[in-house]
Amino acid sequence: MTARLLVFAALLCALPARGSDTPLDPAVREALTPIDAPPSKVLVDYAFRGSSGVDRLISLASDSSIDAAVQIRAIRMLPLYCPQPDVGCARTTVHDALVELVQGYLTALRQTPAITLSAPDLLRLRAAVEALGATHSAMSSDVDVLTQDPRALLRHPSRDVRVTVVRALRSLRSCAAIEPLRMLMTSETNTRVQPAIRSALQNLESPGSCS
Numbered sequence: 195m196t197a198r199l200l201v202f203a204a205l206l207c208a209l210p211a212r213g214s215d216t217p218l219d220p221a222v223r224e225a226l227t228p229i230d231a232p233p234s235k236v237l238v239d240y241a242f243r244g245s246s247g248v249d250r251l252i253s254l255a256s257d258s259s260i261d262a263a264v265q266i267r268a269i270r271m272l273p274l275y276c277p278q279p280d281v282g283c284a285r286t287t288v289h290d291a292l293v294e295l296v297q298g299y300l301t302a303l304r305q306t307p308a309i310t311l312s313a314p315d316l317l318r319l320r321a322a323v324e325a326l327g328a329t330h331s332a333m334s335s336d337v338d339v340l341t342q343d344p345r346a347l348l349r350h351p352s353r354d355v356r357v358t359v360v361r362a363l364r365s366l367r368s369c370a371a372i373e374p375l376r377m378l379m380t381s382e383t384n385t386r387v388q389p390a391i392r393s394a395l396q397n398l399e400s401p402g403s404c405s
Contacts, residue, residue: 235274248275252291255322256298262314269295269321273328282330282367292326296339303346320358323347327362332405334370337363341374348378356382357390364394369404 239247254260254268272292276283283289299319303311311319326336340347340359347359360378363371372395379391398404 235271238271248272248288251275252287255291255295262318266317266321269318269325272325276329280330282332284329284331284333286329289326289329289331292322292329293336293339295322296326300339300343300346303350304343316352316355320355323355323358323362327365330365330367332367334368336366337368337370337374341371344374344378348374349381353384353386356384356387360387360390360394364397367398367404369398371404372398 235247238251242250251268251271254265255272257265269292272288273279273283275288276286296319299315299322302315303319323340326339329336340363348356350356350359360375363375375391375395375398379388379395382388382391
C-alpha cells in the first residue's frame with residue numbers, strides 16, 4: 195500500500211462522520227457545491243489552483259470533518275479522474291482510494307448497527323459505493339467488497355442502499371456479480387429493488403457486457 199493510501203486509511207478511522215470543522219478554501223467549496231449542476235473536472239482543477247485535483251479530492255473524500263455535501267461531491271468526482279473514465283481504472287490511485295473508502299464504511303457498519311447510522315453517513319456510504327461502481331474496474335475483488343458480507347449492504351435496512359449496491363455491481367462490469375445478484379433476486383421483496391436487480395442481470399448476462 196502506498197504512503198498516500200496509508201494516510202487515506204488512517205483518516206477513515208474517524209468514520210462515521212459527524213463534524214464540519216475543517217476550514218475549506220472558498221473556491222473549492224464553491225466548485226464542489228453548485229446548486230444547478232454537478233461540478234466539472236475543469237472547474238474543480240481550477241479551484242485547486244494548480245495542485246493535483248485527484249490528490250485533493252482523495253483528501254476531501256476521506257475527511258469526516260468537512261461539510262457532508264462537500265465530501266459527497268468529492269467522492270462522486272473521483273471516477274472522473276480515472277485515466278480512461280469510460281473504459282475503467284482498475285488498480286489506479288482513484289480505484290484504490292475508493293476501495294479503501296468503501297471498506298472504511300463497511301467497518302463502520304459492522305461496528306455500529308446499520309439502523310442507527312445517521313442520514314448523512316448513509317449518503318456518504320451510497321456515494322462511495324456508487325463511485326466504486328463508476329470505475330468500471332471489472333474486478334471480481336470489487337464485487338467481493340460489496341457482497342462478501344451481505345448483511346452489511348445487500349440486506350441493509352435501507353432500500354436506497356440496496357439499490358445503490360445493485361447498480362454499482364452492474365457498473366463494475368464484472369461477471370462475478372451475476373451469481374450474487376441471482377441469489378439476491380430470490381430473497382429481495384421490495385418492488386423498487388427487484389427491477390434494479392433484473393436490469394443489472396439483463397445487462398451483465400448480455401454477450402460482451404462483463405468480463
